[in-house]
Amino acid sequence: MYEMDCDVLVVGGGVTGVAAATAAARTGAKTILLESKPFVGGNATTGLCLHNYITKFGRQVVFGIAQEIVDRLMKMGGAVGHIPFGGFVHSVTPVDGEMFRILSTQLLDEAGVTVLYGVNVVGAEADNGHVKGVQVAAKGGVRTIRAKTYVDASGDADLAVFAGAKYRKGDKKTGKMQPVSMLLRCYGVDTREIANAIAVSKPAVATRPDFADPFPVYFNGSFRQWNDIIRENGIFPNDDHMVFFNTVWPNQINVNTSAIAGIDGTDPLSLSHATVKLTQHVAKIGEFLKEYVPGFQNSYYIPAAFAGVRETRNIEGLYEISDEDVNSGRKFHDTIGQICFPVDIHDPDTGQARFYEIGDDGAFDIPYRAMIPKSLENIIVAGRCISATSYAHGATRNMAPCLVMGEGAGVAAALAAQQKVSMPELDVKKLQDTLEERGVFLGERGKRTTFTS
Structure with a gap:
């Protein structure tokens, strides 16, 4: 048994936590990152696209660490940039999952972050909203880690809830949550043949310096032409099942189409059940693709190592992002x-x-207040568990927003620790100035004339 201490403790090493810990350490804070898995990078390591950097009107609004990751992945061969799509979004940003994991590890190491793997938060010491320490279960027993400020990037608001934060879980009326899925990665495919057979709109097409010809990197489709086979074999619960494909390679592809309903991602038994069922389900999908869908005939496949959770808890914050905020593309003074x-x-x-479009200019702001749990002093929440309605959560939960929130939370936590102020008391103007200096806003904030309080 031993104790550790730091300036900033980040819980969760997914995309949000990677950005948060990197940003906090770059701001001069002694930073520790806790991750329950044996790797960092979260859902991006499965090969999912980093949705989304560019509005429906073609204006890029996501920069900072999020853009740095794309730039560095392109140099590594693990990304092809922001590629015009013309479907339900203007552009897509596919990445290679394993290279994302490698780069995430490098970012944290370069910044001087101490990463602890295989660690779960099991409790918190809190006094009148001030967290004094976090209990974690790790190899060797339960240990205590103490920090000046904390970033909850767990996705499930685990730390905030242990510290006493109130929250909503799932739909406000029904309690239902979006289904849990598992990605399927297929090798030895012909992506052009697949797109020709199944795409319902023009694919996003890219090139690589190590391959001669352009190839599709993102497209969506429907299994409508195989409805009889799917129904007979019980592969999906409905006809015309949708499927999403992405890749940065002409001979590999990620298949996003599995789902299992009624799973509570905060319940270990429920999530373990989902992992068992989804692993078998995506293997069944893989066999179906090999037998029936052109372009997969010579492929082999690997299920993702874990199930992807879309929705669990959302904290009650100092502000809740509303349906109207999204529909009107609202801008906030504390963005x-x-x-x-x-x-x-x-x-x-x-x-x-x-999919439901964002209003106005195609983007809405993330208010700092939506990341601060009510009645807690030294915790900031980032990622899919911020304060938002179930509808707004459909936009806030995605990976590009999570990278943005992670960077903002990491800088905020570092500044609060250095200035010895609570998270609600932090000078947001100073935070915004710091983020602008790092290229997060690229001057956009200074051009605005209208904000919502």
């Missing part, structure tokens, strides 16, 4: 960045995806 990916809701019963 720390913007979101431009449409509201993406997978039906809790069927798993079918529906």
Whole structure:
């Protein structure tokens, strides 16, 4: 048994936590990052696209560490940039999952972050909203880590809830949450043949310096032409099942189409059940693709190592991002960045995806207040568990917004620790100036004349 201490403790090593810990350490804070898995990078390591950097009108609004990651991945061969799509979004940003994991590890190491793997938060010492320490279960027993400020990037608001934060879980009326999915990665494919057979709109096409010809890197489709086979074999619960494909390679592809409903991502038994069922389900999908879908005939496949959770808890923050904020593209005086990916809701019963556009100029602000739990002093929450309605959560939960929130939270936590102020008392103007200096806003904030209080 031993104790550790630091300036900033970040809980969760997904995309949000990677950005938060990197940003905090770059701001001069002694930073520790806790991650329950044996790797960092979260859902991006499965190969999912980093949705979304560019509005429906073609204006890029996501920069900072999020853009730095894309730039560095391109040099590594693990990204192809922001590629025009013309479907339900203007552009897409596909990445290679394993290279994202490698780069995430490098970013944290370069910044001087201490990363502890295989660690779960199991409790918190809190006094009148001030967290004094966090209990973690790690190899060797339960240990205590103490920090001046804390970033909850767990996705489930684990630390905030242990410290006493109130929250909503799932839909406010029904309690239902979006289904849990598992990505399927297929090798030895012909992406052009797949797109020709199944795409319902023109694919996003890119090139690589190590391959001669352009190839599709993102497209969506429907299994409509195989409805009889799917129904007979019980592969999906509905006809015309939607499927999303992405890649940065002409001979590899990620398949996003599985879903299992009724899973509570905060319940270890429920999530373990989902992992068992989804691993078998995506293997069944893999066999179906090999047998019936052109371009997969010579492929082999690997299920992702874990299930992806879309929705669990959302904290009650000093401000809740509302449906109207999204629909009107609202701008806030305490913004720390913007979101431009449409509201993406997978039906809790069927798993079918529906998209709803963001209003006004195609982007809305992330207010700092939505990241601060009510009645807590030294915790900031970032990622999909921030304060937002279930509808707004459909936009806030995606990975580009999570990278933006992570960077903002990391800088905020470092500044609060250095200035010895609580998170609600932090000078937001100073935070915004720091983020602007780092290229997060690229001057956009200074051009604005209208904000919502």
